Amino acid sequence: MVFAYSAHTVCDRNNFILDTVITPGNVHDSVAFDGLYQKVTNHYPRIRVVTADAGYKIPWICKQIIDNGRIPSLPYKRPMTKRGFFKRYDCVYDPYYRFVICPNNKTPYDAAIDRNGYQVYKSIPFNCEHCDLRPQCTTNKQCEKTFSDICRTKPYAPRRHVNV
Numbered sequence: 001m002v003f004a005y006s007a008h009t010v011c012d013r014n015n016f017i018l019d020t021v022i023t024p025g026n027v028h029d030s031v032a033f034d035g036l037y038q039k040v041t042n043h044y045p046r047i048r049v050v051t052a053d054a055g056y057k058i059p060w061i062c063k064q065i066i067d068n069g070r071i072p073s074l075p076y077k078r079p080m081t082k083r084g085f086f087k088r089y090d091c092v093y094d095p096y097y098r099f100v101i102c103p104n105n106k107t108p109y110d111a112a113i114d115r116n117g118y119q120v121y122k123s124i125p126f127n128c129e130h131c132d133l134r135p136q137c138t139t140n141k142q143c144e145k146t147f148s149d150i151c152r153t154k155p156y157a158p159r160r161h162v163n164v
Contacts, residue, residue: 006027
């Protein structure tokens with residue numbers, strides 16, 4: 001039997017330990033963050049900059065730190081795209097017409113709205129089936145690619161038609 005644990009420790013700029021939490025090894029760093037962050041910021045309200053490793057670099061934690069008027073100082077995290085594949089920024093989002101343009105100048109259709117209110121786009125298999133750029137785009141057998149985080153500027157809101 002193997003027992004694993006993680007020690008989440010908060011230190012000041014002089015490396016004095018301010019607080020620590022021990023969690024089971026299968027608990028992600030971001031889960032332990034909330035309680036520890038609240039305890040430390042309540043006890044030391046003058047904290048201005050919060051520094052953490054890459055395990056804590058998720059949108060929820062960054063938003064929480066910024067909303068509390070503090071500055072997050074987190075390391076660079078490389079894109080999670082496979083080597084040789086198109087990056088997220090290789091596709092272009094047009095906010096006026098609300099569609100995505102892939103590197104082969106094709107436009108996927110808007111498939112759904114996710115639970116956070118953002119538009120999700122899917123490629124049309126017919127367009128991707130014989131595309132020369134497909135090996136750099138997707139390995140999906142159905143020739144589908146989902147674009148969900150390209151247009152995350154603001155949640156989807158239906159357009160209102162104005163009679164002029």
